[in-house]
Amino acid sequence: MQQQQQDTISALQAMDAAHHLHPFTDSADLAKRGTRVIERAEGVYIWDAKGNKLLDAMAGLWCVNVGYGRKSIADAAYAQLQTLPFYNNFFQCTHEPAIRLASKIASLAPGHMNRVFFTGSGSEANDTNLRMVRRYWDLKGMPSKKTIISRKNAYHGSTVAGASLGGMGFMHQQGDLPIPGIVHIDQPYWFGEGRDMSPEAFGIKTAQALEAKILELGEDKVAAFIAEPFQGAGGVIIPPDSYWNEIKRILEKYNILFILDEVISGFGRTGNWFAAQTLGLKPDLITIAKGMTSGYIPMGGVIVSDRVADVLISDGGEFAHGFTYSGHPVAAAVALENIRILEEERLVDKVRTDTGPYLQDRLQTLSAHPLVGEVRGMGMVGAIELVADKHSMVRFGSEISAGMLCREACIESGLVMRAVGDTMIISPPLCITRDEIDELIFKASQALSLTLEKIAARGN
Numbered sequence: 001m002q003q004q005q006q007d008t009i010s011a012l013q014a015m016d017a018a019h020h021l022h023p024f025t026d027s028a029d030l031a032k033r034g035t036r037v038i039e040r041a042e043g044v045y046i047w048d049a050k051g052n053k054l055l056d057a058m059a060g061l062w063c064v065n066v067g068y069g070r071k072s073i074a075d076a077a078y079a080q081l082q083t084l085p086f087y088n089n090f091f092q093c094t095h096e097p098a099i100r101l102a103s104k105i106a107s108l109a110p111g112h113m114n115r116v117f118f119t120g121s122g123s124e125a126n127d128t129n130l131r132m133v134r135r136y137w138d139l140k141g142m143p144s145k146k147t148i149i150s151r152k153n154a155y156h157g158s159t160v161a162g163a164s165l166g167g168m169g170f171m172h173q174q175g176d177l178p179i180p181g182i183v184h185i186d187q188p189y190w191f192g193e194g195r196d197m198s199p200e201a202f203g204i205k206t207a208q209a210l211e212a213k214i215l216e217l218g219e220d221k222v223a224a225f226i227a228e229p230f231q232g233a234g235g236v237i238i239p240p241d242s243y244w245n246e247i248k249r250i251l252e253k254y255n256i257l258f259i260l261d262e263v264i265s266g267f268g269r270t271g272n273w274f275a276a277q278t279l280g281l282k283p284d285l286i287t288i289a290k291g292m293t294s295g296y297i298p299m300g301g302v303i304v305s306d307r308v309a310d311v312l313i314s315d316g317g318e319f320a321h322g323f324t325y326s327g328h329p330v331a332a333a334v335a336l337e338n339i340r341i342l343e344e345e346r347l348v349d350k351v352r353t354d355t356g357p358y359l360q361d362r363l364q365t366l367s368a369h370p371l372v373g374e375v376r377g378m379g380m381v382g383a384i385e386l387v388a389d390k391h392s393m394v395r396f397g398s399e400i401s402a403g404m405l406c407r408e409a410c411i412e413s414g415l416v417m418r419a420v421g422d423t424m425i426i427s428p429p430l431c432i433t434r435d436e437i438d439e440l441i442f443k444a445s446q447a448l449s450l451t452l453e454k455i456a457a458r459g460n
Contacts, residue, residue: 009049012037023158036411041068044429044436046416056416057426057440062232062264063295066341067431073296073337080333089118089327097332104339105288105303108273112282115309118327119300122263122289123157126226128302129259129285130161131321133224136257136308139315145223145256149213151187155233156226156261156287165226168234183217185209187231188239191374191385195393203240211250224257224284229275232264235423236383238376244279257284257308263300267291268342268430270379271352278379284308294338299331347430351380358434362441369448371402380432384424384444386451396422400455409450415443 017031037049044067046056059065066073080097087095102116117132119125130148137145148165150156156165163171164178167187172178186209187193194202214222227247231237251258260283265275267288272278274286284307289300304312312319325331342348350356356379363382367375373387386403388396396402403419410417410424417424428440 005049009037010034012049043067043069044432052411052414054411054414054416055428055436055440055443057428057444058416058418059427059429060295061290062269062427063290063293065267065269065291065430066294066338066345066347067429070294070296070338070341072341073294073334076333076337077297077330080330084329086329088324090322094327095329095332097329097336098327101327101332101335104336105292105301108339109286109303110274110276110282112307113286113303113305115304115306117302117304118332119289119302120298120323120325120328121157121300122261122287123159123162123300124323125263125287125289125300125302126156126165126259126261127159127161128321129224129226129287130165132285132302132304132308132312132319133257133259135316135319135321136311137223139311142220144220146181147217147222148182148259149210149217149222149225149256150182150184151227151231152184153187153189153234153237154184154226154228154231154261156228157263183213185213187234187237188243189231189235189237190240191376192235192237199240200242203242204246206239207243207246207250210247211254214250214254214256219254219256222254222256224259225251226259226261228261228263229265229270229279229281230378230381232381232425232427233420235420236377236381236425236427238378238383244281248281259283259285259287261287263287263289264291264381264427265379267339268348268351269381269427271348271356273348292338293331293335296338297331297334298325299328299335342430345431351430355430355432355434355437356380359428359432359437359440362437365441366445366448369445371448371452377426380428380430382426384448386422386424396455400458402451402455405454406447406451409447409454410443412450413443413447415440415447417444417447 013034016035038046039049040047046054105116106114150165150167152167154167156162164182167184186206188206190199190202262274270278276283284305286303293299360377363375366372371386373385373393376383388394403422406424407419417426
């Protein structure tokens with residue numbers, strides 16, 4: 001690397017340390033190590049400022065579904081910026097991009113869901129869900145139905161309401177969360193918490209925690225249950241097959257709403273437009289963001305069932321909630337072009353019938369590695385559990401940080417994977433090819449072996 005280039009990178013790192021506060025980051029530690037400056041991207045690859053090429057197996061942050069470098073998306077944004085760069089959707093106003101996007105999403109969503117409320121992010125969308133379900137029950141004459149049940153280790157955003165709905169203790173410790181009216185039940189994490197029973201029995205047991213909590217609180221106090229189809233940031237935790245059938249039974253038995261958080265899973269990641277369709281679920285509200293624009297511009301929203309929307313519209317008067325950027329015209333134009341690409345290239349179908357099954361088959365080959373306790377996945381997501389002993393499945397102690405060592409090894413191997421504790425997770429762009437999947441698996445295997453070497457070098 002030329003000295004001038006290195007000086008530029010060093011200057012950027014110093015400027016970043018002096019002025020930029022990163023999300024979910026120990027800023028002091030980051031300043032010591034220096035940030036990795038990402039410079040450009042194309043397809044499923046990113047390049048840092050030092051010229052290192054990395055296969056991005058996380059699609060940015062679960063979001064770049066159509067891959068990087070789509071000129072037509074940039075063109076759509078530019079054309080909209082020239083025509084109508086911004087106008088709000090308040091005060092009896094609207095604009096064509098928001099209208100067309102709402103209609104398009106409704107056409108892709110489950111048949112009982114025909115309206116969309118736009119936000120700027122998934123966190124804002126889950127804040128909207130909290131407001132919307134409580135307003136719904138007020139209008140139904142049941143104002144005591146306020147409490148929302150969520151799951152431990154769930155992730156539903158990092159705003160005050162979003163972090164409260166999520167079940168991550170380290171987030172709750174910062175800010176006296178959760179706020180009142182939100183409670184949590186056990187997660188369906190068989191590998192981490194249920195291996196003393198069969199996956200089927202564990203799935204039913206953890207689902208029945210919902211019914212127990214409803215009975216504990218009183219049906220007249222419970223407004224909704226919120227859940228991810230799979231817990232993404234929690235470690236790609238996929239419930240046993242028995243789980244959702246029991247959840248559906250409980251939801252049908254009790255008079256509460258169902259919020260399905262599809263910020264990660266929506267727009268094709270499970271092989272259907274929405275995981276609700278993959279899993280045969282009938283939510284009242286679906287949280288969306290990320291894949292709606294493939295991350296090219298921020299946007300989120302809530303797909304609203306007819307059951308909820310009809311009450312809000314017919315009986316509600318003004319719903320006193322919204323954002324300056326709700327349905328932003330440039331974001332809507334980008335989302336429409338993103339969806340057009342997904343449809344034209346049949347990327348959702350390919351995930352269901354071709355690349356998704358191929359990825360899952362190839363991932364399973366990593367199960368034989370001595371560091372791997374379990375490999376799981378669905379569609380275009382996967383998780384690799386790292387263990388200290390393959391026979392007993394005993395985890396590493398906290399002093400090892402195997403997941404962080406593996407993340408470093410992935411970068412050294414030209415691959416981006418994310419570590420959640422000692423669980424390595426992937427969520428590649430939906431446009432990834434079979435050859436690129438083979439490259440991903442090769443580099444992941446290489447990184448696992450390098451991780452073993454790093455652990456051994458520490459004398460463990």
